[in-house]
Amino acid sequence: MSTHLAMEKLAFRYGAHQVLKELSLKVERGVFLAIVGPNGSGKSTLLKNLSAVLTPAKGKVFLDGEDLYRIGPKALAKKLAVVPQDTTVQFPFTVEEVVLMGRMPHQERFQGDTEKDFKIVQQSMERTNTWHLRERNITELSGGERQRVIVARALAQEPQILLLDEPTAHLDLQHQMELLNLLQGLKNEGQVTILAVFHDLNLAAQFSEFVILLHQGKIYASGTPAEVLTPANLAAVYGMEVVVIPNELTGRFNIIPVALTDIGATAAAKKKFHLICGGGTGNFLMEQLVQQGHQVSCGVLNIGDSDWSKAKALGLPLAEEMPFAGIQEESYKKNWGLLLGAQGIIVLPIPFGPGNIGNLRQALEAHRLGKKVILVGEIDGRDFTNGAAAAFYQELIKGGAKKVFQTFELLPLLREF
């Protein structure tokens, strides 16, 4: 691998407003780089500088070691193609005419469109699934179709480097995947380097090899998606609490926004929580609390239960019991210790029977000692103790325990502990 594109202290300003602040970055040949960051962080401006539509106030960009701003427009267009954010066209060119324009950098002034041009245009259109649209007017297409036509035009330029500004913004789910798979294919087979601005962090996480996270005109973090798209980085840049969950289907991960962050508040307040869970009800919450840096304990869990596996995987302290045995005094004792050590107790929507009702009793006892308790979900339909569990529930609520309906509603409440 060699460096394809290198930025050195790239700085750009609109008037007095400094948009890019000395960005330096090396992009290897044939990688898929995602550029992410909040609105106004300089993503589009960066792309415009890299495509020489704008010229930086300071700093340099090298394309294959050559000063990008000294390459003539035509020579540059043979190497670098751009899919802009706004692809609206007012003039009723046919789709084929539009894609043919991608051949302009390769054509001499007095030369017409050659057979080779038409062949490359056809290939580009077939790859983007637009060949069947070739006789239509571009003004009549849907946003998604038009986007793919503009991608076809960029491909017709036969670029070595492709810049895309939110390429999936107008596309539906199917076409998003088609386009991103196409980009990956291009990258894999042709050594095409791809730089794409993404708003959708999940797409960036799923398709890119490298990510740069822009924040106020600077590169806040760069590296692999797993290194860059961490809850801590995203909280700092977007002011959002997010959860990062492994996605077994893609082998990558998903990012789920949770709540707006009081920047600085979460870092300072690390808490201890005890979860009364089981059967997977605590899975999400465990992951999340741990990611936010809290200490979590669980109990009493049956050995082999999915929450038990999760807690073990995360290395959480827990009270455990053999399944189908009913919880023994020993385990309740251990659980009691964990309960007393926590600042908050969260009771997840598990069914209660004679074998595990002790968990709820302990929560109530701890609540009487002043521990805060949050209940998730109604008790109806999961009380198998002839009303004992429901009675504990009522007493907890009467005593001031909070109740929420869904697990994700909890997250903003946790700060109050």
Added chain:
Amino acid sequence: MEANSRGKKKGILLTYGIILIIVMIFCLTVGPAKITFKAALALLWAKIPGVGRLVSIDQYPSTYLTIIYDVRMPRIILAALVGGALAAVGTTFQGLFKNPMADPYIIGVSSGAALGATIAMVAGFSKIAGVWALPIAAFSGAILTTVLVYQIARVGNKLPIFNLLLSGVALSSFMTAIMSFLMILNSRELSQIIYWTLGSFSGRDWSQVQVAAPIILLGIGVLWFFARELNAMLFGEETARHLGIDPEKVKKILLVVAATTVAGAVAVSGTIGFVGLIVPHTIRLLTGPDHRILLPGAVLAGSIFMVATDTFAKVALSPTEIPVGIITAIFGGPFFIYLLRKGKTGVF
């Protein structure tokens, strides 16, 4: 399919070319002296080197040759040149400004030329420069205006299109006001000035053709060479840049060439309106927006339209001539409205 649609478009150009030739020959026959189409053809054929001897023109009076070659032909050719120039520049400006209202005069060329011509008439330049006083004054006025508009619109090294439009409109109004003021002060020349601004080919001869033809033909040629760039510019300057074009360079070249071409046309014919606005729109409906076909198509159609309307202007109220600019608007306006209503799927 591509070959077909390209073939179809070349067919359009060929058809327009043939229509233009037929219209021009037909218009040679129109006038006080009754010359038949056959006679006109024979007289033309006789002048072709090599094969000219194959036809006999002895049966026609010798005045016919004079009427055709020295009176009607230069006027028809001049009308064709001016019509083509206005259509070419109208097409270019509509594309460059991405504005359907754009016409060849949008950046103030016409008011500059008119002011120049007015000054020449009021000050009596014709005593010094003879018949060339008006063309020289109009051409200078047009070029000077373009330079001024360019300088006003320019921001450093860049030429923002909106600045160009606005400074063109502002300067136009300013110069029209001065012209009106001069007209009020010199009411003796009033009708002459108005007549000039309406445009006419009355009394033009080969000398005007000799002066205007090189400017106009060269101008149209250059504009056509930039058809591909103009296509890309329709997608916006950023996209044009992505496709390997230097938009600033293209804008400057097109502006200078287009303004010079119009100045050449206006100098010999006055400010004929409407042709440069409606012909490009009409042809765009037929050919689509690809300037490689649209521009030559509009040039040919502009020529046809101008030759036909000028001939009508000449004979409609014979022996009085109507300024051709009135005819272009009278015929062009309703026709264009008809097209708009018929093909409402977006002219532009």
